[in-house]
Amino acid sequence: MGATPSVLVIGGGSTGCGIARDLSMRGLSVTLVEQGNLTHGTTGRMHGLLHSGGRYAVADQASAEECIQETRVLEDIASHCVEETGGLFVKRPEDSEEYFEQKLRGCEECGIPTEVLSGREARKREPYLAADVDKAIAVPDGAVDPFRLCVANAASAQNHGARIETHAEVTDLLVEAGEVVGAEVTHESGPGTRTHGKAGTTERIEADHVINATGAWAGRIGDMAGLDVNVRPSKGVMTVMNVRQVDTVINRCIPKGNADIVVPHETTCILGTTDEEVEDPEDYPEEEWEVDLMIDELSKLLPVLQEARTIRSYWGVRPLYEPPGEGTADSEDITRDFFLLDHADRDGLPGLTTIVGGKFTTYRMMAEDISDHVCDRLGVSASCRTAEVPLPGSRDERVLDDAMDEFGLTSPVARRSKQRLGDRASEVLDTDGPNPVICSCEGVTRAEVQDAIDQSGTDLNAVRIRTRASMGNCQGGFCTHAMAQELHPEYEPGQAEAALDELYQERWKGQRHGLWGEQLSQAMLSYALHATTMNRDHATRSAAGSRTASDADAGETVDFEAFDGGAPGGD
Template identity: 70%
Template sequence: MASTPHVVVVGGGSTGCGIVRDLATRGVDATLVEKGNLTHGTTGRMHGLLHSGGRYAVSDRKSARECIEENMVVRDIAAHCVEETGGLFVKRPEDSEEYFREKLEGCRACDIPVEVIDGAEARRREPYLARDVEKAITVPDAAVDPFRLCVANAADAIEHGARVATHAEVTDVLVEDGAVVGVEVEHGDGPGKRSDHGPEGESRPAPGETETIRADHVINAAGAWSGEIGAMAGVDVAVRPSKGVMTVMNVRQVDTVINRCKPKGDADIVVPHETACILGTTDEEVDDPEDYPEEEWEVDRVIDELAELVPPLADARTLRSFWGVRPLYEPPGTGTDDPTDITRDYFLLDHDERDDLPGLTTVVGGKLTTYRLMAESITDHVCEKFGVDADCVTADEPLPGSEDFSVLRDYMDEFGLRSPVGRRSTQRLGSRADEVLKTDEPNPVVCTCEGVTRAEIRDAMTGENGAGADLNAVRIRTRASMGNCQGGFCAHAIAAELHPDYDEPTARAALDELYQERWKGQRHALWGEQLSQAMLSRTLHALTLSRDADPATLDDDVDFGAFDEGPENGPDDGARRDAPAGADTGGGR
């Protein structure tokens, strides 16, 4: 093809954001469309682990090798998105000694740096570990912020000429003369649904409008929803969605990723992340990636089993719970019954070769840790199709905000902030900290739980590629409202920053959306101190803001007496397990 091809990427998770960045940095005209915010699907609902590969070193060594290689790449290109926590695979007395040896041998075979330490040393590093932990294997696990990572990839793609349109749902895949030639997109309507960024001077459809986007090639990177996109084009993409439930605790009981050293099973990992810990996870195959909030007993089981490893978890306050869907793919004919046996590898489906349908390629499977490798593979594939001769640079070129990580050590007092706030801000902003935080205007802390200042929030709203009135997009970029109060004490202050750029109805509608998203994940964690915290927030809002309704449904008839009196009640003891029906717990952390 003589001219530069135009490629549409469907899906704004880690894979889609990585693909649009890779395409754009190779000079390909690229457009990404995502039906919600970036990270709307699986990426925004993962446990925040940057895999060392240790979890797959026994069962899936190909995936393990890819993980350790990409682990090191992501640390280099996205230092401001990664906390180098390290990881431990710990053995309790009832755990198999043979499996411990297999894990150790598997890690070494995959070139994963490991060390065996005894129980005393493991507890010296992590004092809250159970006293009966016998020994552990150290691995280079880390915590990664998926929101920050995706935004950085999208920002770099935009800087290289790509268009990124969120709240833009694909309603049809266009097929003409036996080939895919583009997509039809419906743009979201309402406050904050104007996140559409790309080259200056190009017109954009208004919210509520339908747009036809013609393309030379379409990449289906919709994860667990890839089957739906495939069906629009008339091809079968047999994704097997597997649900995993995770629970967020109110403090960091550990500073290292803690894995249970046992064969496949549920509730075997604790990931420290920012000010909290994320406990996970379950693994249950489901039919629909949208229609199954977690069961209350799943949250109990995760906490109870992991409290055997870290006993203080039994008495900690549960902030919220959430579920994600793994977009597992199994080649036809494999016939695996247990989703834990399905490979975590990724697959590239060329529908021209497989289904005689040119113009469409699907990428499915994989993990966030290998997102960049997946993006490189599919971009190589597309460039080969169109004769684009350009090397991949995404493993070497730092993402925006990560060019000089040493900047994080230099800002403790630079901007007149208390040092913890300055440290947290510079960790989030990386090398952009100077331009964002150096302001002549007052810069108070708006979200005290996460240490987010007005300057950060205003930058997320109005800066280059800002989120506008979409406060959930602001949350994703800054972590504002994601701390212990879950927006109870700060959401209204965040919304106030919309003045004077937006009118009062827009600000109120945006605040409603933020409250609803924060409330969803709390509804299955309402017992003990967390129930008291939720009632405090509700009372505060009712008395000071005249907000008496259930923030999730805007109804005023919530029966709080239906919630649990404590997590010790059995499955038939009522209360929390008979909580109000229809409690949707999606939407990320």
């Protein structure tokens, strides 16, 4: 083949970004399109567990072995996204002794290192564990930031020449002469980084091969080419605590069940989860009982959760898949394995491969498999290097240990910034101008916000997932407007305003699920600040017409002259 073969990857989750990186490192010409932000689908809505494999060690040993293998790889190539917290499988008195033994044996069989702890030893590690926890198995579970990992994969792909388009929705697959040759894409605000208020465009993107890596949305892409991809989306709730009650992943040692895991994630703990099949990956009920279940069940492991503050809850949809004819009744029993559907073999439609199922922890391995497959189809012989070459941010681990360089920040802020930015820290934080903290909950400075804006335009949610700004206890009440101000003057006031409204609403969406006690006080304070003081619930424009016409289309009409113009004789 003469020209560089081209591949279109649909889906900007962990799998899609992993494939884009892999193929572009092999020298292919890659374009990735994602309908929302990177991680918009399931990746951005997982609990952040980096599996040691322990959770699968009894029921699915093949997956368990893959997990421990890939966890080791990610600890190397993505050190700035991973926290090696360790994990515990904790047994309560009423939990099966037999299963505990099975778990221990299973781990050993899969090569997962274990250590059995007495209840007291376990409590020494995690003092908030319930007093009646019998014993525990320690395993090398970890925590991972899916946003950072995905963004780093995309950045690496870009560094190898890939084109990454977010807010680019596939509206049709292009099928010519019985072959998929590309896709029709609608760019919400034109190609490139997102810009609020900029008109949308459509584009035909042609490619030698198209990869459908859209997870729970894979069925929809399949439909566009008349293919039946039977994804069974299953929702699960995750509840975010305000602080880390534990620094170790806490699993309950039971065969299967809802609400059996607590993951220390960045500054928070995440409680999970449930498993319930839904019809539509974008429209499903988010209910009170699900949140209550997390708190009530997991309080049996960590009683402190009963009184602790939650800041939000969110739901993720697993892209479960099973081959036609399996008909598993309970979504919890559907395999977590991944499936590569070669539509040439399966449906007689070449040019398209779909990847469904699978787990976040093994995203790189899945990406390697599908990349091998596509290269094979395209006649490219190049081998995978993603397991050896560290991701941007993780190329030099020394930055974290270098206590000397604090970039003029207080040490906790410097430490957190470096944990997020990895080896990019000095590139981002070494600024000449003043570098005040914009988000004080998470310790995010102006320089880091500006760096994220450079990457993602006016999309403040994209800034959020890169920096964690607005993800702390005030849920954006005290920083979203300051983040929006950072868009100006590069972007117009109207764009900053639209970006603010969008981020603020996104923060509200999750925060709604934690509205009692402290978080309800917080919500009222934020509401008072944004509505009472800033009057953000009322857009105002003059009866006499606006000076800048572009901003005048919304809001109530005001006759400025009718209001108090100052005391007579006053200053």
